[in-house]
Amino acid sequence: MSEDRRAPRDFGFGPDEEMLRDLARKFLDEQLPVEKLRALVASDPARVYEQGQLPAWDAGLWKQIAELGWTGLAVPEEAGGLGIKLAGIAGLMEEVGRHALPSPLVATLCASFVLRELGDVAHPWLARIADGEAASLAITDGRGSWDPRDSGVTARAEGDGLLLSGSAHFVQDAFKADLFVVSARGDGGTALCALPADAPGLSLSQDHIHDLTRDQATLHLADVRVPRENALGLDAEDALRRAWPALLVTVAADLCGTSEWQLQTTTEYARARKQFDRALGFFQAVKHPLVNAMVEIDRARSLLYHAAASVDADAPDALQAARMAKSAASDAGAFISDRSVQLHGGIGFTWECDVHLFFKRSLHNQALYGDGVHQRRELANAIIGEIGTD
């Protein structure tokens, strides 16, 4: 399908990227072992699922993460960030997924990818992110469409600024965000605006979600005034499209991380647990599905780094590569999630077994920015041509 001539053979994953990934692994191993994650987010099922409280997170840990500079990973150096390659971000995000880190990091990276496509006008906002502020994209309508044209917010001109009203749905980690990047339909096309979380007229209503490692909300805008300097682009659909491959890669990397945790944890159980005087892994009905899951995860990881390298090389088929990675990562995530519960047997079906934490994070990410079927429909248009055009 694609030529690798412009992308490096090692996906651009060199010593710097390896060091960042290993540092992230060490940091998260220390700061968020699974026992600590469990105690943090799953102490009591009633807290979130009955009382409807926001899923817990560790704001102190987030402060440390910001101090490590991770919020500025995707912020260009000229805006005060680290501006590292997507290959490096993918490596770090795999560790984030592997530890199911509750944090606004994914949301912040995704918002950064969009902001940096808007040029110098976005630099003040990117600088805030590099300084440790959390950001989130508010770009999805109430039907859950991933098309950048489908915003639930409208923009109309007022003075030399804009007036925004409507709702953006499925906003990730909204209650942790300091600022939002909002898309809105206006006369000139799709406008992109940056809004501080405390902007007058902006409010959040909590979505009650399954995943215990993030929050999600609907963002309501009631005639929110956007001064000229915050309206970052009036026809910004292209910026969203250009950022899209990096968004897909980031979520795919998180999925690869959760999937690898699920594979290793379930494998460990199949090595230790005995039935009929044999370790479970002796039985091919257990062994072969685990191997199949490994094959799917490896496919997703290889496509992930290919996609990251394609984005870094500005390859013309980067979006295709990213859609392949997201499709493979979503499907691998679905498969190992399924087997991780089933192969743990009765215990796998309980609250006390950690697999549900990763199951739910994976399930959420499988759909986010488009599941496998969605990605493949878009890929079919690219590979085969649109329906009815040949």
Added chain:
Amino acid sequence: MSSGKLSQEQLEFQKYARSWLAENAAPPPPERLPITPLEVMSEAQRDYLQDWQARCYEAQLVGTDVPKEYGGWGHQGCQRIANQELSRSGRPFLINVVGLSMAVPTILVHGTEEQKREFVPGALRGSEIWCQGFSEPGAGSDMANQQTFAERRGDDWVVNGHKVWTSLGHFAKWMILLARTSRDHKYDGLTYFLCPIAGHPGVTVKPLVKMTGESGFNEVFFEDVVIPDRLRLDAVGKGWTVAMTTLTSERGVAEGAGGGGGDGGHPVEQLVALARRSFRDGVRASDDPITRDAIVQRAIVVEGIRQNARRARVPALVEHPMRLPLQTKLTGSESTQHLARLGVEIAGAHASLYKLDPAAPDAGHWPLAYMNSYGHTIAAGTNEIQRNILGERVLGLAKSK
């Protein structure tokens, strides 16, 4: 290769290989070539493919990294580049696949100086075709259960027994032969030989007919076949270890020895072309959303296999050294099978047509490729055995036997 970066020598070789392949097209084949060398049936196909391998050898695309004293070209780390370029070029495959990917690597590891000088050059040039004698009626997945017996008589061995599924046996001058030399030990009772086949007294090669009606592989019978001891490879009783060298080479680099089918092009593009010409419920199959999804699923797997090969050479992105290499045979053979199966589905009613029927799409390729694909999911350790190996060696699960 541990590094992802190409050396100066590799870059120059890549440039050279590309230009050679661009300038040296293979002539049109005398008849349609099969998908892989394991299905070569006719002498016309054989002669054509032997000529092509000899040209590739002279161009240093074969035996690239093999030392010059054994007939190779003495490059460093350039064989895989040659393999990639051969594969990318869509030129015909190399016929002597068993020789290149199994016999030569094994002889280079375990052979004596004389054996290396005697056997490697002919295998590289393709003038001496090799076949493999590891499978027996009672030794398939349980490969150590070899019953073909080699009995020591002075300076010779006398072999009696029966090998099956011997691809290329009808053209082979030599066989890599695994035989039992002691009944006291299952694994340590095996010895590895380089056995003459064509015209050798006591050897009978009988074609086996596949489910497709085609031949291409054989049964080989040994009746008091005499092999001089100088054709024994490595020590008596070390056959299992030597065979493991052969199989790691096979599973790891078999795909590298051959190029494309010569006239096929990219398999996903072939499927798309077929879908554009086929109809499903009155509309083009290429406009049917479910067919489109199925094609893209195949495209993702094909691209994933390519990127797995790339990632396998980036140590920082590999959790376990054998994790990706041991998947190669499994994923490659199943991808081939699923691609062919999808072609059958897309062809719909037309997939019923055998290649004799002039209306058969792509000259009957899809159903034949589908049926032939089982050769690959079964051979070289069935894919069930591959899953056992992966589960045990990589995931550390308990042995299923």
